[in-house]
Amino acid sequence: MALTKEEVKHIALLARLGLKDEEIEEYTNQLSSILDYIEQLKEVNTDGVEPTAQVTGLENVMREDEIDSCDNETKDKLIKSAPDSEDDLVKTKSVF
Amino acid sequence: MNLNELTIKKANEGLQKKDFSSVELTKACLDKIKKMDDKIKAFITVTEDVALKQAEAADKAGDFSDPLTGIPHAPKDVFCTKDVRSTGASKILDNYVPPFDATSIEKLNQVNGVMVGKVNCDEFAQGGSGENSGYFNTHNPWDLERVPGGSCSGSAAAVASDMCIYSLGTDTGGSIRQPAGFCGITGLKVTYGRVSRYGVMAMASSLDTIGHLAKNVEDAAIVLKHIAGKDKKDSTTPDKPVDDYEKEILKDIKGLKVGLPKEYFIEGMDKEVKETVNAAVKKLEKMGAEIVDISLPYTDKAIAAYYIICPSEVSSNMARYDGIRYGVSEEADNLLDTYLKTRSNNFGAEVKRRIMIGTYALSAGYYDAYYKKAMKIRTLVRNDFDKAFENVDVIVTPTSPTPAFKIGENSSDPLKMYLADVFTVPASLAGICGLNVPAGFVDGLPVGLQILGKRFDESTILKVGYNYEQATEWHKKKPEID
Numbered sequence: 001m002a003l004t005k006e007e008v009k010h011i012a013l014l015a016r017l018g019l020k021d022e023e024i025e026e027y028t029n030q031l032s033s034i035l036d037y038i039e040q041l042k043e044v045n046t047d048g049v050e051p052t053a054q055v056t057g058l059e060n061v062m063r064e065d066e067i068d069s070c071d072n073e074t075k076d077k078l079i080k081s082a083p084d085s086e087d088d089l090v091k092t093k094s095v096f
Numbered sequence: 097m098n099l100n101e102l103t104i105k106k107a108n109e110g111l112q113k114k115d116f117s118s119v120e121l122t123k124a125c126l127d128k129i130k131k132m133d134d135k136i137k138a139f140i141t142v143t144e145d146v147a148l149k150q151a152e153a154a155d156k157a158g159d160f161s162d163p164l165t166g167i168p169h170a171p172k173d174v175f176c177t178k179d180v181r182s183t184g185a186s187k188i189l190d191n192y193v194p195p196f197d198a199t200s201i202e203k204l205n206q207v208n209g210v211m212v213g214k215v216n217c218d219e220f221a222q223g224g225s226g227e228n229s230g231y232f233n234t235h236n237p238w239d240l241e242r243v244p245g246g247s248c249s250g251s252a253a254a255v256a257s258d259m260c261i262y263s264l265g266t267d268t269g270g271s272i273r274q275p276a277g278f279c280g281i282t283g284l285k286v287t288y289g290r291v292s293r294y295g296v297m298a299m300a301s302s303l304d305t306i307g308h309l310a311k312n313v314e315d316a317a318i319v320l321k322h323i324a325g326k327d328k329k330d331s332t333t334p335d336k337p338v339d340d341y342e343k344e345i346l347k348d349i350k351g352l353k354v355g356l357p358k359e360y361f362i363e364g365m366d367k368e369v370k371e372t373v374n375a376a377v378k379k380l381e382k383m384g385a386e387i388v389d390i391s392l393p394y395t396d397k398a399i400a401a402y403y404i405i406c407p408s409e410v411s412s413n414m415a416r417y418d419g420i421r422y423g424v425s426e427e428a429d430n431l432l433d434t435y436l437k438t439r440s441n442n443f444g445a446e447v448k449r450r451i452m453i454g455t456y457a458l459s460a461g462y463y464d465a466y467y468k469k470a471m472k473i474r475t476l477v478r479n480d481f482d483k484a485f486e487n488v489d490v491i492v493t494p495t496s497p498t499p500a501f502k503i504g505e506n507s508s509d510p511l512k513m514y515l516a517d518v519f520t521v522p523a524s525l526a527g528i529c530g531l532n533v534p535a536g537f538v539d540g541l542p543v544g545l546q547i548l549g550k551r552f553d554e555s556t557i558l559k560v561g562y563n564y565e566q567a568t569e570w571h572k573k574k575p576e577i578d
Contacts, residue, residue, distance in 0.1 A: 003456075007456075008452070011452050011455050011456050011459070012452065014455050014459065015411060015439075015451045015452060015455040016415075016418070016432075016435040016436060016439055017436065017439050017440045017443070017448055017451065017452070018433070018435075018436030018437055018439070018440040019440055019448075020440075023440075023448075027448070027449065027452055030449060030510055030511075031449070031452060031453060031456070033511055034403065034449075034453060034510065034511055034514075035453075035456075037400060037403075037511055038400045038403060038404055038466070040397070040400055041397060041400050041401060041404075041469055041470065041473055042465075042469075044394075044397055044473060044476070046469065046472035046473065046476070049472040049475050049476060050472070050475055051468055051471030051472050051474070051475060052471055052472075052474040052475045052478055052525075053302065053471060054302050054332070055288050055289075055302070055478070055526065055527030055551070056288065056289045056332055056334055056527070057334075058289075058331070058332065058334055061331035061332075063328065073195075074195045074196065077193075077195035078195055081192065081193070081195070081421065081422040082420065082421050082422065083419060083420070083423075083424075083425035084425070090420065090421055092420050092431060092434075093428070093429075093430055093431040093434055094430075094431065095431060
């Protein structure tokens with residue numbers, strides 16, 4: 001399955017990866033050969049086979065909608081983990 | 097024997113009899129790290145102060161009735177450890193200090209365990225050799241020019257060279273079993289959902305399992321008893337009882353049915369590895385097991401399915417590393433460039449590769465052809481095992497087609513690297529449990545035997561492993577590192 005450089009650039013943007021030209025070249029080759037290998041799955045007849053999304057069989061594991069509050073020390077550490085913050089808020093570049 | 101060379105069981109006996117203290121035991125491990133780790137490079141962070149504090153607390157409390165009290169361990173760096181740097185072996189978390197402990201770590205802390213450091217691995221657990229760490233390569237203690245295996249490269253190397261007594265790790269496609277095999281130690285991949293994943297950096301959320309590497313099966317049983325169980329913070333942990341694994345392993349294996357899948361003994365695999373595993377199987381037969389030939393027909397499709405499912409889930413899980421809430425953040429003029437620069441400058445090549453495969457496979461127009469198709473193949477692989485387990489109790493295979501390869505041998509060919517996981521991946525897709533025990537040597541390099549069991553039947557695979565181990569000496573052999 002040969003990918004074009006344009007397709008690889010598009011995927012990289014979707015994935016928010018800013019790749020250099022040499023990387024685009026390298027990944028185009030590697031991804032193409034990996035996807036080639038995966039093509040063999042097309043030969044398998046999966047008519048009527050249910051997809052497996054998870055193996056536990058659990059469904060709708062719920063908890064009460066109650067606030068389990070965080071202690072101040074942990075809260076401070078969490079905010080301080082952010083590269084940029086102001087008071088109790090994580091700061092980012094403008095979204096719009 | 098130096099204290100750091102003891103097993104959990106033997107160390108606990110010594111601590112209870114007051115032959116030595118936890119501080120002495122811990123210092124022995126720390127000394128070994130100082131002496132050896134320049135060559136092996138298993139550790140990303142050594143936590144000497146934390147370890148000695150924990151050891152002192154264990155000694156002060158003076159109660160060693162719990163076998164893990166005061167015992168030095170070193171978890172894989174994808175485990176969040178409170179106030180101790182946790183990098184996931186990635187540059188993107190180079191400066192990350194979690195404000196909380198993973199549940200499995202908390203359980204060890206509750207019994208006064210001693211953490212001597214955080215060990216190296218493939219970046220975010222993505223790899224099969226240890227060569228994808230964002231920091232440095234770890235070396236196999238049996239041959240420093242060879243890989244220890246991956247992704248639990250540091251865990252396997254540290255346990256095999258007695259720098260710690262055991263190590264918590266993760267196994268998503270073979271990451272505990274394969275390095276345990278390459279380094280001649282015991283490695284346990286639990287059933288999906290047996291151990292809480294809370295606080296462990298996620299790789300592929302429908303496949304990730306939390307397990308451990310230890311010096312023998314008895315030790316593995318002890319650790320499992322501590323970390324297994326339902327956790328309300330991980331809603332994929334079913335409410336299944338935790339067996340008394342230490343007792344279960346002592347039972348014999350007379351009449352136990354052992355399945356040998358023909359698809360795992362293929363042409364082209366290392367002849368001596370095949371012979372080593374066959375000899376192990378003969379040993380099991382001598383101990384009363386009944387060997388049954390079985391077939392797992394979708395084995396050869398499993399790797400292809402895995403290398404769609406895994407990268408797809410990886411691409412989703414890696415999205416959180418965006419330079420906003422934690423970790424490294426690159427300077428940029430706008431938000432998009434923050435993302436583009438932070439992620440491409442600080443993720444390694446393998447992580448980027450998997451993110452790209454996953455993004456492609458999940459993108460509009462391709463989801464059905466790739467991810468959904470792979471999920472259906474996953475059902476077929478799972479059915480193979482379920483059907484086989486109607487007739488056998490465990491399935492036994494080689495852990496890897498070859499012993500440890502040289503550093504650099506496979507790293508330029510990602511596909512070749514993926515194919516080395518061929519024996520461990522199918523069990524991961526099925527969510528079943530698997531144990532690696534040392535089964536011999538080929539040219540001085542360890543060869544592992546993989547014992548696969550039904551979901552939540554860790555007792556049986558541990559029992560088989562223990563019986564085999566007690567009838568052999570492989571697990572007692574240590575590498576001679578100069």
